[in-house]
Amino acid sequence: MSAPTERVTIKDVAAAAGVSKGAVSLAFNHKPGVSEATRERIFAVARELGWAPNSSARSLSRQSVDAIGLAICRPARLLGLEPFYMEFISGIESVLAERSCSLLLRLVGSLEEEIHLQQRWWRERQVGGSVLVDFHQDDPRLDPLGGIGLPAVAVGHPSLTGGLPSVWTDDATAVAEAVRYLVALGHRRIARVGGPAGLGHSAIRAAAFERTMADLGLDGGLHLETGFSGEEGARATRSLLLASERPTAIVYDNDIMAVAGLGVAAEMGVAVPDELSLLAWDDSQLCRLTHPTLSAMSHDVHGFGAQVARMLFDVIAGQDVPSRPVTTPSLVPRASTAPAPPAG
Amino acid sequence: MSAPTERVTIKDVAAAAGVSKGAVSLAFNHKPGVSEATRERIFAVARELGWAPNSSARSLSRQSVDAIGLAICRPARLLGLEPFYMEFISGIESVLAERSCSLLLRLVGSLEEEIHLQQRWWRERQVGGSVLVDFHQDDPRLDPLGGIGLPAVAVGHPSLTGGLPSVWTDDATAVAEAVRYLVALGHRRIARVGGPAGLGHSAIRAAAFERTMADLGLDGGLHLETGFSGEEGARATRSLLLASERPTAIVYDNDIMAVAGLGVAAEMGVAVPDELSLLAWDDSQLCRLTHPTLSAMSHDVHGFGAQVARMLFDVIAGQDVPSRPVTTPSLVPRASTAPAPPAG
DNA sequence: AGCCCCTGATGAACCGGTAAAGCTCCGATG
DNA sequence: CATCGGAGCTTTACCGGTTCATCAGGGGCT
Missing domain, CATH: 3.40.50.2300 (Response regulator)
Structure with missing residues (x-):
């Protein structure tokens, strides 16, 4: 006996506000074509009904997705201990949040698995683009993923990332x-x-x-x-x-x-x-x-992630994005380094 | 000059296979109504054209989403060091992967932020359900999220999770x-x-x-x-x-x-x-x-995550799921514990 | 007065699937 | 031999948005 889950749609909002679906859409997307008074009325009704546009419908109609993909290929036990990734993810998300975009995260067991996953993600349009990390020399992902049109930003030196727009640390x-x-x-x-x-x-x-x-x-x-x-x-x-x-x-x-x-x-x-x-x-x-x-x-891993996310948005927007390094890691001396012991 | 990105749709596959959209849909969802021969022809064509069903369209039509949400509310710097979460996430994903479901991950700054996020996720039907973690006493999320119909599984002792189906360690x-x-x-x-x-x-x-x-x-x-x-x-x-x-x-x-x-x-x-x-x-x-x-x-954090994911699927399926504990953490003695020093 | 243009709105078409009803053909049945 | 039923497809109606062509109405201009 699952709750009836009264689905509120744009039609309900339109009816309640006494306008057409189109008007509600225009209002919610801040496009011209509705008067200020109507817009406010629509917003009031929407708030009252607790309506928000269905993201599947919007994606379908707009032919765009508000999610990006990230697949990480390392054993989970190891990842948990690598502070790098969470920090990196948090940097990515700081940018995504501004654009109410989501991150699809997947831990994969092999690069082959990642290839399949990314292909699926892109074919099914589950993501608008992806961040690719941990490049190998002659990375097996470059060929299969380069040709399918998936917007992607690579994390790694341009010598490794085969022409993909990249962000890297020197x-x-x-x-x-x-x-x-x-x-x-x-x-x-x-x-x-x-x-x-x-x-x-x-x-x-x-x-x-x-x-x-x-x-x-x-x-x-x-x-x-x-x-x-x-x-x-x-x-x-x-x-x-x-x-x-x-x-x-x-x-x-x-x-x-x-x-x-x-x-x-x-x-x-x-x-x-x-x-x-x-x-x-x-x-x-x-x-x-x-x-x-x-x-x-x-180094500033958070900023690194943010930079990557920003670049991915540019790529998705169709811009021609140049690869670029982020700030170079710098030495922070603490107690584990000291002058060498006298040669003995 | 972004690539034309020839979008392949079900219609193209249908045309190429000489059948109707409906037949393709039936074939791909392994439903009866198409002969074995036709099914194989459709699959062959789909493979050739590199088609996979558009997930937004499918979600819209099926009124269901193949993604679940997880919001974590801890500073990123801290999270990176907490091996727990990555391991937990990996456990969740091991179950999601079987059902080709995705994980929407978000790091939030406060429980209020999480409330808004979860409400949005649910209203926009970006997720089919959510995993809620890090319960507080009199958790502020219970009221706002309990009423909106969001299928959720709580990680935490039932005394904290206000009637939500829960998984916890003793x-x-x-x-x-x-x-x-x-x-x-x-x-x-x-x-x-x-x-x-x-x-x-x-x-x-x-x-x-x-x-x-x-x-x-x-x-x-x-x-x-x-x-x-x-x-x-x-x-x-x-x-x-x-x-x-x-x-x-x-x-x-x-x-x-x-x-x-x-x-x-x-x-x-x-x-x-x-x-x-x-x-x-x-x-x-x-x-x-x-x-x-x-x-x-x-304790088995990976298994913990898997258990949570399985339970969430049951909840989403509308089942009435009982809360249950996972295996209790057990002691692994190593070198940092020893008999107490003589009183002095 | 007649015309033009602009604003604010509407209605229909469309996005790419799914689902249910409808249609055809064929073999089995009474 | 008419009838029934089911397998195998097709047709059609959605799902819930966006977008675009269209239109009504009102003000300004000639």
Whole structure:
């Protein structure tokens, strides 16, 4: 016995206000064609009846959708720990809210799954456009999604996103800053614990790391790839610290792995920062909660998301949008980095 | 010069297959009325043309929507660190995906905002129903949302959710288990760092904490309220450890605050677990990354989300759904809890 | 007075599906 | 052999909006 759910439609409002459907539509969309008096009467009636235009009907008629899609392809257990995404989403939403647009979120298990999902979303017109994240080198999504006309904004360096309008952070420059900072502190054996090599931005950071180290005349070969999880960060750190010539500084690709690294150092009795400096990436609140607090490469993830959303709206509006970087991550030194221990 | 975007509609498919719109609709919805041969021909044509039914049109016609809403009212910075939500969402989505239903996610700044949002979502039929989370005592959402016919499932103890079908974890029992465990280890001065008192489940845990302590003849007054953030967890821990008679064990309301507590203990030179035992809540991966690793009250958040989604579908289907608990969190002892130090 | 134009409104067509009623043909039945 | 029933489609009427052509009425101009 579900409630009758008295559906109020535009017709009811029109009847109650003594005008035609068309007039109600004009009034609600703030278009000319109705007098101020009529408009107000219509609004009053609509409020009284608790009416709001049915979004399916509006979409159908207008041939447009007020929703955008975001599919994230990482295990949920990992995502929960990545402060990045929620912050990023919140940035997107800050822009969506202004335009009363909604975010369709989906966690997918593979890029193939994402391809199918995005195709479906677009064919069924469930979304007006999509945000694509986590680009790989030769990303398999580019071909299938490039051709179908889906308006999209890519998050990632233009070298990865195959001509899609993109927003990215200049990770190469940030990596260089991180390395130079550690070198200035006297570190010579610097390691890096990165994300999966297939992931575009990990590769970019890896390359920048090697290059910067080489430029400074140091050995840049000391970097490990992980799957971004804390556990893998811990394992990587453990193996680095067990090496015969262990590094005096480690740069991580996210906060979680840095926290894990800190745990491993403590477990192995390696003093941070006296014997080992650690540098995190993203700089979530987590970095301020550990002891010692974690130095980090910090950036405005919220603003990043907002920028992406704004650009997507432009793309949907049919504008020709140039790719552009957002502000480069910058170093926030805290207690986990210190001058290198005297060579021993 | 946006692409012409040749919109393929059911009419095109019908024409190409040499049948009527109706036949295509029947075929695609797996309803009787078309022969097997025709059905296959229609599918072949649809695949070739890359057609999928327009979701707005379908919603409009069917008077139903294949999306559900979730609004979360916590600061984004905090959410990112709460592994709970992503895991919860992923649980919801595991069920939605089976029914090709989408999740509309919104981060809101206040419960008032959520009320407006949910009302709009429902009036505009953007969602078929909603998941309501983070119930407060005398929650302001109950009145405005109860009356409008929005199908909803509440996450929270029935005492908080005003007659809405609910799913909840038996926090009271879990708190009791936590306390008894610590007491069994010899702890007598046990503190609790909880969430905001207004939040229903915090209140329930607080009450259960006091009651259990009282039952055991101990002082249950030692609990602090926070806003769930790591920083507040750190502050609370600091104040507890500075007290004249400091606790020998602390129970936290989430993982992040426990991690922060661990940081504070280290900073103050209080040995964990020798001088102080810490117990986290939720048991995300984070608990295994610190040193020492964190004992925690663990539960299946993914399954929790799935359960909620399943129930919401039943509600939307018009069934009369009984509220029910999911499995009670259970203790996972790790390295942060140990026998109480000898009284001194 | 006759004409034009502008404002404020109406009515019908349309968006792309679904659903129910209607129509055809065919084999089975009395 | 007329009749009935059902399988297999088609037709048509919605769903609840938007949009556009049309129209009535009133004021200003010649």
